[in-house]
Amino acid sequence: MAWLGLDDTDSLDGGCTTEMFVRLLERMGVEYDDPRLVRLWPFAENRTRGNAAVAANLKISFDEAVNLVEEHWIWLCERSEPDSNPGMVLTEEQLDESIYWNAVRMHVESTDIDTPIRHHLWSTGGTGVIGATAAIAWRGIQDHTWENTVYRSAENIGSPRRIDENSIAEMDKKFPGTFLNRDPRKQKGLIAPRSPCPVLLGIRGETEDDVRSAFEWLRNNGDMEEVAGNMVWRTNQACDDHIGSVITATVETTPVVRTNGHASASTSEGDIVAFSEGGDVNKLLQGLIPGDVISWLGLEHLGVYHLERLRLVKAALRFKQRPMCHCGKRMKSAGKGQSPRCPTCGTQSEVDWIGEHIEPSEWMEPAPDRRRHLAAPLERKIPKDDIDLKSHI
Numbered sequence: 001m002a003w004l005g006l007d008d009t010d011s012l013d014g015g016c017t018t019e020m021f022v023r024l025l026e027r028m029g030v031e032y033d034d035p036r037l038v039r040l041w042p043f044a045e046n047r048t049r050g051n052a053a054v055a056a057n058l059k060i061s062f063d064e065a066v067n068l069v070e071e072h073w074i075w076l077c078e079r080s081e082p083d084s085n086p087g088m089v090l091t092e093e094q095l096d097e098s099i100y101w102n103a104v105r106m107h108v109e110s111t112d113i114d115t116p117i118r119h120h121l122w123s124t125g126g127t128g129v130i131g132a133t134a135a136i137a138w139r140g141i142q143d144h145t146w147e148n149t150v151y152r153s154a155e156n157i158g159s160p161r162r163i164d165e166n167s168i169a170e171m172d173k174k175f176p177g178t179f180l181n182r183d184p185r186k187q188k189g190l191i192a193p194r195s196p197c198p199v200l201l202g203i204r205g206e207t208e209d210d211v212r213s214a215f216e217w218l219r220n221n222g223d224m225e226e227v228a229g230n231m232v233w234r235t236n237q238a239c240d241d242h243i244g245s246v247i248t249a250t251v252e253t254t255p256v257v258r259t260n261g262h263a264s265a266s267t268s269e270g271d272i273v274a275f276s277e278g279g280d281v282n283k284l285l286q287g288l289i290p291g292d293v294i295s296w297l298g299l300e301h302l303g304v305y306h307l308e309r310l311r312l313v314k315a316a317l318r319f320k321q322r323p324m325c326h327c328g329k330r331m332k333s334a335g336k337g338q339s340p341r342c343p344t345c346g347t348q349s350e351v352d353w354i355g356e357h358i359e360p361s362e363w364m365e366p367a368p369d370r371r372r373h374l375a376a377p378l379e380r381k382i383p384k385d386d387i388d389l390k391s392h393i
């Protein structure tokens, strides 16, 4: 038995590591199992587009696999994008799962594999090996999803994709086990990428059967260009593996909103930021005031949490001021621990402050086309509340 992982054969200009891997498996003519598509740490330097790596379990011996892969390494390098750094890893057994968790949660420096497991590396010296080992190491036992990736014929690559938008909408209704098929707000399909890569579409879903049947239906029921093949991957997409647990905090500063719409604030648990692409998350952050209690899920990078989901748990009073006295004057503070008092007639107030109460919010998330591949949509997973939530309310 052997595990083969591949990363970094594409670039922003084109190519696709998943397509390269499918072609490689075809050329090698081996039987394989558990093909997986794994997304990694979104802030990684030199990351490829979408930061995806792939692997599969080959049904041949390690020694046979070494020779077979070796025969195709030059072909693979020649076919990779000019500014990519292909990395391929072959191991006799599956690597330790901690390798995956490091690569999805933090910056990984070393391209060496520190393991007693027999392995062989092919690399052009870049970071591709990191993704390739992480894809082999991934288990996805707690959570995983599926993607059916469909590839374009060579002659179509670069031209506009031909898929019927109406049938995507219909497929979305017919196959509730699939998700992120379209953006309901913009009435627009999300399954086709917009880059000049060889992928025609990717259907994501909860089970292998969901993504297989949805594509079969789409192919038989809508106008679609000729396809060159497909692969059903098990994946870590939409599982939230990249972020830790929910953090609950009190807002300490009035949010700063830049001209480009990026918003940031300081809280009792650290600084937070939501870029304008964050949509509803950004809007909610912009409207916060000091004293608001919020919960978030986000990626900490260089000391700042980049918010991916946000909820207003308990709102501070808006337009907070002292109440009016019946004589027409506004009450004033009468010192610590005392009720406010009217400076003119001396009447004591029954309430300390008046203002506008607002309700807590639901969880907010960016629009579907602005989310990370790793991010779990709210329709799939509602964040589990912070265990310390009660101490804030």
Ligand SMILES: [Zn+2]
Binding pocket: 325, 326, 327, 328, 329, 342, 343, 344, 345, 346, 347
């Ligand atoms: Zn008064």
